[in-house]
Amino acid sequence: MSTANPQPLWQPEPERIAQARITEFQSWAAERHGAPSEGGYPALHRWSVDQLDTFWKAVTEWFDVRFSTPYARVLGDRSMPGAQWFPGATLNYAEHALRAATDRADEPALLYVDEIHEPRPVTWSELRRQVGSLAAELRALGVRPGDRVSGYLPNIPQAVVALLATAAVGAVWTSCAPDFGARSVLDRFQQVEPVVLFTVDGYRYGGKEHDRRDVVAELRRELPTLRAVVHIPLLGTEAPAGALDWSALTSADVEPVFEQVPFDHPLWVLYSSGTTGLPKAIVQSQGGILVEHLKQLGLHCGLGPGDRFFWYTSTGWMMWNFLVSGLLTGTTIVLYDGSPGYPDTGAQWRIAERTGANLYGTSAAYVMACRKAGVHPSRDFDLSRVRCVATTGSPLPPDGFRWLHDEVRDDLWIASVSGGTDVCSCFAGAVPTLPVYIGELQAPGLGTDLQSWDPSGKPLIDEVGELVVANPMPSMPIHFWNDPDGSRYHDSYFDTYPGVWRHGDWITVTSRGTVVIHGRSDSTLNRQGVRMGSADIYEVVERLPEIKESLVIGIEEPDGGYWMPLFVHLAPGAVLDEGLRDRVKQAIRQQLSPRHVPDEIIEVPGVPHTLTGKRIEVPVKRLLQGTPLEKAVNPGSIDNLDLLNFYESLARKRR
Numbered sequence: 001m002s003t004a005n006p007q008p009l010w011q012p013e014p015e016r017i018a019q020a021r022i023t024e025f026q027s028w029a030a031e032r033h034g035a036p037s038e039g040g041y042p043a044l045h046r047w048s049v050d051q052l053d054t055f056w057k058a059v060t061e062w063f064d065v066r067f068s069t070p071y072a073r074v075l076g077d078r079s080m081p082g083a084q085w086f087p088g089a090t091l092n093y094a095e096h097a098l099r100a101a102t103d104r105a106d107e108p109a110l111l112y113v114d115e116i117h118e119p120r121p122v123t124w125s126e127l128r129r130q131v132g133s134l135a136a137e138l139r140a141l142g143v144r145p146g147d148r149v150s151g152y153l154p155n156i157p158q159a160v161v162a163l164l165a166t167a168a169v170g171a172v173w174t175s176c177a178p179d180f181g182a183r184s185v186l187d188r189f190q191q192v193e194p195v196v197l198f199t200v201d202g203y204r205y206g207g208k209e210h211d212r213r214d215v216v217a218e219l220r221r222e223l224p225t226l227r228a229v230v231h232i233p234l235l236g237t238e239a240p241a242g243a244l245d246w247s248a249l250t251s252a253d254v255e256p257v258f259e260q261v262p263f264d265h266p267l268w269v270l271y272s273s274g275t276t277g278l279p280k281a282i283v284q285s286q287g288g289i290l291v292e293h294l295k296q297l298g299l300h301c302g303l304g305p306g307d308r309f310f311w312y313t314s315t316g317w318m319m320w321n322f323l324v325s326g327l328l329t330g331t332t333i334v335l336y337d338g339s340p341g342y343p344d345t346g347a348q349w350r351i352a353e354r355t356g357a358n359l360y361g362t363s364a365a366y367v368m369a370c371r372k373a374g375v376h377p378s379r380d381f382d383l384s385r386v387r388c389v390a391t392t393g394s395p396l397p398p399d400g401f402r403w404l405h406d407e408v409r410d411d412l413w414i415a416s417v418s419g420g421t422d423v424c425s426c427f428a429g430a431v432p433t434l435p436v437y438i439g440e441l442q443a444p445g446l447g448t449d450l451q452s453w454d455p456s457g458k459p460l461i462d463e464v465g466e467l468v469v470a471n472p473m474p475s476m477p478i479h480f481w482n483d484p485d486g487s488r489y490h491d492s493y494f495d496t497y498p499g500v501w502r503h504g505d506w507i508t509v510t511s512r513g514t515v516v517i518h519g520r521s522d523s524t525l526n527r528q529g530v531r532m533g534s535a536d537i538y539e540v541v542e543r544l545p546e547i548k549e550s551l552v553i554g555i556e557e558p559d560g561g562y563w564m565p566l567f568v569h570l571a572p573g574a575v576l577d578e579g580l581r582d583r584v585k586q587a588i589r590q591q592l593s594p595r596h597v598p599d600e601i602i603e604v605p606g607v608p609h610t611l612t613g614k615r616i617e618v619p620v621k622r623l624l625q626g627t628p629l630e631k632a633v634n635p636g637s638i639d640n641l642d643l644l645n646f647y648e649s650l651a652r653k654r655r
């Protein structure tokens, strides 16, 4: 938590400030667009929010966004939800991602690393050629703008090619990582009804091969809209009957044709699991992602041609999409397909060293795991090219800041960033020209009116409140899939403060302009950066005859850990012995993913609900975090108040 006048852990040198791309942007925007030339980042930020239209116009000019049809205005309607960005304009995201192929054809666009940790390059010209070939094949298969194309793929070059080819056609990309079980994938893909599925036969993780051909067969059976399945033989198997071969589709020497689509044309569907129902299928636009990611990656992360950008992620997390967007800035992106800690906990540092990463991003949980395991990054690896280590997934605890500072370099820029799938970006985080304070994000992002609000909508400074964004951002969802009246979209962000985005995180905006994130204000599970819906877990667990009902919560712990207990109310006669515990874990691991497996399974006398029958996850979470019973719940809204005594006494025992 912030104190009034702490010392910064890191302060950028004046030359570094002067040379930062964001400083160049500010001077240019001051000349051309009336941005403040003095006052550094805080003044630029204020201007970007007050003059939202001018700011975004400046971003498109600075990054030379190619509008094939000009826009009529920057912001048509600015109400939320439903803001209209750059009405009238047409463009293509993939065209921008492949622009560096013209000048830097033989330099690497991608560096692919597997668990052997030897980077293999894919040049800009090769990437562009493969995208051209695949886009032509997709068109030949009848894929049209707006059709959905899905990937069940690890973080490999083929996934990037497939995304860019899909966007080149104007189709809509969506992906799941291959450690997702069939049910999790179907809960996502069945909503969007893809016409093409790109899939591997399996993947390698932690030194082992994981054959996924049975899951792929199930996906093919359960996705009747598929017109084509493309097989990528990562484990070297033959394409199954009726599937197309990846190499045949990507072998032609064809210039890509980039469909020119409206600014708000859908680019991809990302998923975010809530507490009830299917995961939210969040649709973001080609233009919205293009400009938001140019801003984030080019200004906040300071990336550009000649840089190398590594973020440890999987295709099931929005950070993968964010990583791919590194290409927009002409940066080489590093794709690592493997376990974060194989063959040893230091694996990611070795990859950062071998790929010459300038910006290395990871989860706060990985940093804390390295600290615990006694990893010494700068003793064991040459990290002289890493200028920034960025973290997300959960707030980086103060000990994580100190550890990075002590164990990597004392002039290291540490950027703890926070945003979400919902905007596929950051609300607050990296600013290369500002100091870093322990436990704090440097500042809200440009063009982002980030505030902390009390329940009545009063802005708070130096006090915990709800994270709100009071102006529209271009990467906010254009809609949710299958939400024709927009009610699910509205209820997800706009039902607390009409017309203002409420994200569901507790934050403090400090009087120094920094931001502290305290965790989720709702009950979404967020384990090591992976958001999980409790509903998915209930569905699997409660299929077991021994389980009558269950409740799962996740608790952010002061040391940066995350405790995810699963409470089970057993059916009459059932006993929670080792056998049953194993069956529960096995079912979750197979049908969802290893990340969904709880830390503990605890028998409870019952699950409390609201009077409308909803399990009360947030109050139970609060009780376990130490909130007194009378403050954690509204007694009038609970079906069986006595049950809460059990959870309260468990909380006491844990303290």
Ligand SMILES: CC(=O)CC(=O)O
Binding pocket: 318, 319, 392, 393, 394, 417, 418, 419, 420, 421, 425, 426, 529
């Ligand atoms: C940028 C982020 O906020 C990533 C995440 O935690 O989902």
